[in-house]
Amino acid sequence: GAGVSQSPSNKVTEKGKDVELRCDPISGHTALYWYRQSLGQGLEFLIYFQGNSAPDKSGLPSDRFSAERTGGSVSTLTIQRTQQEDSAVYLCASSRRDRVSTEAFFGQGTRLTVV
Amino acid sequence: AQSVAQPEDQVNVAEGNPLTVKCTYSVSGNPYLFWYVQYPNRGLQFLLKYITGDNLVKGSYGFEAEFNKSQTSFHLKKPSALVSDSALYFCATYKWEYSTLTFGKGTMLLVSP
Numbered sequence: 001g002a003g004v005s006q007s008p009s010n011k012v013t014e015k016g017k018d019v020e021l022r023c024d025p026i027s028g029h030t031a032l033y034w035y036r037q038s039l040g041q042g043l044e045f046l047i048y049f050q051g052n053s054a055p056d057k058s059g060l061p062s063d064r065f066s067a068e069r070t071g072g073s074v075s076t077l078t079i080q081r082t083q084q085e086d087s088a089v090y091l092c093a094s095s096r097r098d099r100v101s102t103e104a105f106f107g108q109g110t111r112l113t114v115v
Numbered sequence: 116a117q118s119v120a121q122p123e124d125q126v127n128v129a130e131g132n133p134l135t136v137k138c139t140y141s142v143s144g145n146p147y148l149f150w151y152v153q154y155p156n157r158g159l160q161f162l163l164k165y166i167t168g169d170n171l172v173k174g175s176y177g178f179e180a181e182f183n184k185s186q187t188s189f190h191l192k193k194p195s196a197l198v199s200d201s202a203l204y205f206c207a208t209y210k211w212e213y214s215t216l217t218f219g220k221g222t223m224l225l226v227s228p
Contacts, residue, residue, distance in 0.1 A: 004158075033216060042220035043159075043205065056215065091158065093216070102147055102166070102209055104216055106159040 002026075004107035006092050012113045013082055021077040021110045025094030032069060033095075033104060034077050038088040046090075049075065082114045117142040119189075119206045121219035128196045129227050136191040136222050138206030148189040149207040149216075150180055159205065165189060176200070196226045 005024040013019050025032050034046040045059035049069040060066070064082075069075040079086055089111050093104040119140045128134045140146055150162040163174025170182045180191045191204060206219040 035218075043218040045215050045217065048215055059215070093159075095216075103149060103161045103164055105161065106151075108158045 004092055004094050004105050006090075006107035006110050008110060009108060010111045010113075012115060015084060015114055016081055018078065018080045019082055019112065021079075021090050021092075021112070023075045023077070023092030023094075023107060025073065025075070025092070026105055027073075029094035029096055029105075030072070031095045031104075032075050033093045034067060034075070035091045035093065036088045037091055037109070043091070046077070079112075082112075084114045087112055087114045117146065117208050117217055119148075119208045119217060119219040121204075121206055121222045123222050124220075125223045125225065127225050127227065130198050131195050134193050134196040134200070134224065134226070136204050136206075136224060138189045138191065138219060140187050140189060140206075140208050142208055147209040148180075148182065149209065150174065150178070150189075150191050151205045151207060151218075152176075153203040153205065153221075155202070162191070162204075196224075198226045198228055200224060201226045 007022045030051045032049040036044045036046055047060055047067045048056040064080045067077045089109040091106055091109045093106045095104040119138055121138055126136055148165040151159040152162050153159045162178050163172050163180055165172045165182045173179045178193050180189055182189050203221050203223050205221045207216050209216045
Protein backbone atom coordinates (compact mmCIF):
# COMPACT_ATOMS: atom_id res chain seq x y z
CA GLY A 1 0.00 0.00 0.00
CA ALA A 2 0.94 3.64 -0.15
CA GLY A 3 1.49 3.99 3.56
CA VAL A 4 1.56 2.11 6.83
CA SER A 5 -1.91 0.90 7.69
CA GLN A 6 -3.08 0.14 11.21
CA SER A 7 -6.32 -1.38 12.37
CA PRO A 8 -8.51 -0.80 14.18
CA SER A 9 -8.13 2.94 14.50
CA ASN A 10 -9.92 2.86 17.83
CA LYS A 11 -10.48 0.05 20.27
CA VAL A 12 -12.36 0.09 23.54
CA THR A 13 -12.03 -3.03 25.62
CA GLU A 14 -12.89 -4.19 29.10
CA LYS A 15 -10.18 -4.74 31.65
CA GLY A 16 -8.95 -8.32 31.53
CA LYS A 17 -9.80 -8.91 27.87
CA ASP A 18 -7.21 -9.66 25.20
CA VAL A 19 -6.73 -7.35 22.21
CA GLU A 20 -4.95 -7.65 18.88
CA LEU A 21 -3.65 -4.68 16.97
CA ARG A 22 -2.65 -5.01 13.34
CA CYS A 23 -0.01 -3.25 11.28
CA ASP A 24 0.42 -3.52 7.53
CA PRO A 25 3.77 -1.93 6.62
CA ILE A 26 4.83 -0.34 3.38
CA SER A 27 5.63 -2.99 0.79
CA GLY A 28 9.34 -3.77 0.65
CA HIS A 29 10.15 -2.31 4.06
CA THR A 30 12.16 -4.82 6.03
CA ALA A 31 12.11 -3.02 9.37
CA LEU A 32 8.97 -2.71 11.48
CA TYR A 33 8.60 -0.97 14.83
CA TRP A 34 5.88 -0.78 17.46
CA TYR A 35 5.74 2.21 19.79
CA ARG A 36 3.34 3.29 22.49
CA GLN A 37 2.35 6.90 23.09
CA SER A 38 0.58 7.60 26.33
CA LEU A 39 -1.20 10.86 27.10
CA GLY A 40 1.39 13.53 27.67
CA GLN A 41 4.23 11.08 27.20
CA GLY A 42 6.79 10.56 24.51
CA LEU A 43 7.17 7.56 22.29
CA GLU A 44 7.96 4.37 24.14
CA PHE A 45 9.67 1.70 22.07
CA LEU A 46 8.05 -1.70 22.33
CA ILE A 47 9.45 -4.10 19.73
CA TYR A 48 11.43 -4.12 16.50
CA PHE A 49 11.47 -6.59 13.62
CA GLN A 50 14.16 -6.64 10.96
CA GLY A 51 13.81 -9.11 8.13
CA ASN A 52 14.11 -12.68 9.31
CA SER A 53 16.19 -11.82 12.37
CA ALA A 54 14.97 -12.45 15.88
CA PRO A 55 12.94 -9.45 17.03
CA ASP A 56 14.23 -6.99 19.59
CA LYS A 57 11.66 -7.33 22.35
CA SER A 58 13.55 -5.26 24.90
CA GLY A 59 10.85 -2.59 25.11
CA LEU A 60 7.88 -4.80 25.89
CA PRO A 61 6.64 -3.69 29.33
CA SER A 62 5.43 -7.09 30.55
CA ASP A 63 4.86 -10.66 29.45
CA ARG A 64 1.26 -9.73 28.67
CA PHE A 65 2.59 -8.07 25.53
CA SER A 66 3.69 -10.03 22.50
CA ALA A 67 4.05 -9.43 18.80
CA GLU A 68 4.64 -11.40 15.68
CA ARG A 69 5.34 -10.62 12.08
CA THR A 70 4.18 -13.12 9.53
CA GLY A 71 6.01 -13.56 6.25
CA GLY A 72 8.10 -10.51 6.91
CA SER A 73 5.10 -8.26 6.31
CA VAL A 74 2.00 -7.84 8.47
CA SER A 75 2.53 -7.60 12.22
CA THR A 76 0.15 -8.19 15.11
CA LEU A 77 0.65 -6.79 18.60
CA THR A 78 -1.25 -8.74 21.22
CA ILE A 79 -2.00 -7.54 24.72
CA GLN A 80 -3.37 -10.16 27.07
CA ARG A 81 -5.45 -9.47 30.16
CA THR A 82 -5.52 -5.74 29.43
CA GLN A 83 -5.12 -3.27 32.27
CA GLN A 84 -6.18 0.37 32.43
CA GLU A 85 -2.55 1.49 32.25
CA ASP A 86 -2.38 -0.12 28.80
CA SER A 87 -4.60 2.67 27.48
CA ALA A 88 -2.53 4.54 24.91
CA VAL A 89 -2.05 5.10 21.21
CA TYR A 90 -0.09 2.26 19.67
CA LEU A 91 1.96 3.33 16.68
CA CYS A 92 3.51 1.14 14.05
CA ALA A 93 6.28 2.25 11.72
CA SER A 94 8.25 0.69 8.91
CA SER A 95 11.43 1.58 7.09
CA ARG A 96 13.76 0.27 4.44
CA ARG A 97 16.62 0.48 6.89
CA ASP A 98 19.36 0.69 4.36
CA ARG A 99 22.24 3.12 3.98
CA VAL A 100 20.24 5.37 1.70
CA SER A 101 16.88 5.51 3.33
CA THR A 102 16.62 5.20 7.07
CA GLU A 103 13.60 7.28 7.94
CA ALA A 104 10.61 5.50 9.38
CA PHE A 105 7.07 5.93 8.14
CA PHE A 106 4.33 5.81 10.73
CA GLY A 107 0.77 4.63 10.63
CA GLN A 108 -2.09 6.64 12.10
CA GLY A 109 -2.05 4.53 15.22
CA THR A 110 -4.58 2.53 17.19
CA ARG A 111 -6.10 4.32 20.16
CA LEU A 112 -6.69 1.70 22.84
CA THR A 113 -8.96 2.48 25.76
CA VAL A 114 -9.26 -0.05 28.56
CA VAL A 115 -12.35 0.49 30.73
CA ALA B 116 23.36 3.87 24.95
CA GLN B 117 22.06 6.29 22.37
CA SER B 118 19.61 8.97 23.39
CA VAL B 119 18.23 12.37 22.51
CA ALA B 120 16.93 15.04 24.83
CA GLN B 121 14.41 17.76 24.18
CA PRO B 122 14.77 20.19 27.07
CA GLU B 123 11.56 22.13 26.42
CA ASP B 124 8.10 20.67 26.92
CA GLN B 125 6.57 23.61 25.06
CA VAL B 126 7.73 26.45 22.84
CA ASN B 127 5.56 29.48 22.22
CA VAL B 128 6.20 31.81 19.31
CA ALA B 129 4.24 34.46 17.47
CA GLU B 130 3.38 33.97 13.84
CA GLY B 131 6.02 35.44 11.57
CA ASN B 132 8.79 35.14 14.15
CA PRO B 133 11.64 32.65 13.85
CA LEU B 134 11.30 29.44 15.82
CA THR B 135 13.77 27.01 17.34
CA VAL B 136 12.99 23.64 18.88
CA LYS B 137 15.97 22.23 20.72
CA CYS B 138 17.44 18.75 20.64
CA THR B 139 20.68 17.38 22.02
CA TYR B 140 22.01 13.90 21.46
CA SER B 141 24.20 11.42 23.25
CA VAL B 142 25.52 8.91 20.77
CA SER B 143 28.98 7.55 20.31
CA GLY B 144 30.37 7.88 16.84
CA ASN B 145 28.37 9.44 14.04
CA PRO B 146 24.65 9.48 14.67
CA TYR B 147 21.73 9.53 12.33
CA LEU B 148 19.40 12.29 13.52
CA PHE B 149 15.80 12.94 12.60
CA TRP B 150 12.93 15.31 13.23
CA TYR B 151 9.34 14.16 13.10
CA VAL B 152 6.14 16.17 13.53
CA GLN B 153 2.79 15.00 14.87
CA TYR B 154 -0.24 17.10 14.02
CA PRO B 155 -3.37 16.66 16.18
CA ASN B 156 -5.06 13.31 15.64
CA ARG B 157 -2.54 12.29 13.02
CA GLY B 158 0.44 9.99 12.85
CA LEU B 159 4.05 11.08 12.91
CA GLN B 160 5.44 12.58 9.75
CA PHE B 161 9.09 12.68 8.78
CA LEU B 162 10.48 16.23 8.47
CA LEU B 163 14.19 15.89 7.85
CA LYS B 164 17.29 13.87 8.64
CA TYR B 165 21.03 14.24 9.07
CA ILE B 166 23.21 11.35 8.02
CA THR B 167 26.42 12.97 6.90
CA GLY B 168 27.57 15.95 4.86
CA ASP B 169 26.37 19.52 5.26
CA ASN B 170 25.58 20.46 8.81
CA LEU B 171 22.52 22.44 7.72
CA VAL B 172 19.75 20.13 6.61
CA LYS B 173 16.64 21.37 4.86
CA GLY B 174 13.37 19.54 5.17
CA SER B 175 9.65 19.72 4.60
CA TYR B 176 7.41 22.76 5.18
CA GLY B 177 10.33 25.20 5.27
CA PHE B 178 11.99 23.62 8.29
CA GLU B 179 15.71 23.16 8.65
CA ALA B 180 18.02 21.78 11.29
CA GLU B 181 21.63 22.39 12.12
CA PHE B 182 23.91 19.56 13.20
CA ASN B 183 26.50 20.82 15.69
CA LYS B 184 28.98 18.15 16.66
CA SER B 185 30.82 20.20 19.27
CA GLN B 186 27.58 21.00 21.09
CA THR B 187 25.99 17.62 20.30
CA SER B 188 22.88 19.42 19.16
CA PHE B 189 20.43 19.16 16.29
CA HIS B 190 18.04 22.08 16.75
CA LEU B 191 15.05 22.47 14.47
CA LYS B 192 14.51 25.93 13.01
CA LYS B 193 12.22 27.89 10.77
CA PRO B 194 12.75 31.55 9.78
CA SER B 195 9.07 32.52 9.95
CA ALA B 196 6.54 30.50 11.95
CA LEU B 197 3.00 29.80 10.79
CA VAL B 198 -0.02 29.06 12.98
CA SER B 199 -0.31 25.80 11.07
CA ASP B 200 3.13 24.77 12.38
CA SER B 201 1.56 24.24 15.80
CA ALA B 202 2.15 20.57 16.55
CA LEU B 203 4.19 18.12 18.61
CA TYR B 204 7.78 17.76 17.42
CA PHE B 205 10.03 14.79 18.11
CA CYS B 206 13.76 14.51 17.72
CA ALA B 207 15.10 10.99 17.15
CA THR B 208 18.35 9.16 16.67
CA TYR B 209 19.26 5.91 15.00
CA LYS B 210 22.59 4.17 14.85
CA TRP B 211 23.27 1.50 12.31
CA GLU B 212 24.69 -0.89 14.84
CA TYR B 213 21.58 -0.71 16.99
CA SER B 214 18.10 -1.73 16.12
CA THR B 215 15.87 0.94 17.57
CA LEU B 216 14.88 4.42 16.57
CA THR B 217 15.05 6.35 19.83
CA PHE B 218 12.84 9.40 20.31
CA GLY B 219 12.94 12.38 22.60
CA LYS B 220 9.89 13.07 24.74
CA GLY B 221 8.61 15.68 22.32
CA THR B 222 8.16 19.45 22.32
CA MET B 223 4.80 21.10 21.77
CA LEU B 224 5.11 24.09 19.48
CA LEU B 225 2.36 26.68 19.77
CA VAL B 226 2.31 29.47 17.22
CA SER B 227 -0.03 32.31 18.08
CA PRO B 228 -1.65 34.54 15.46
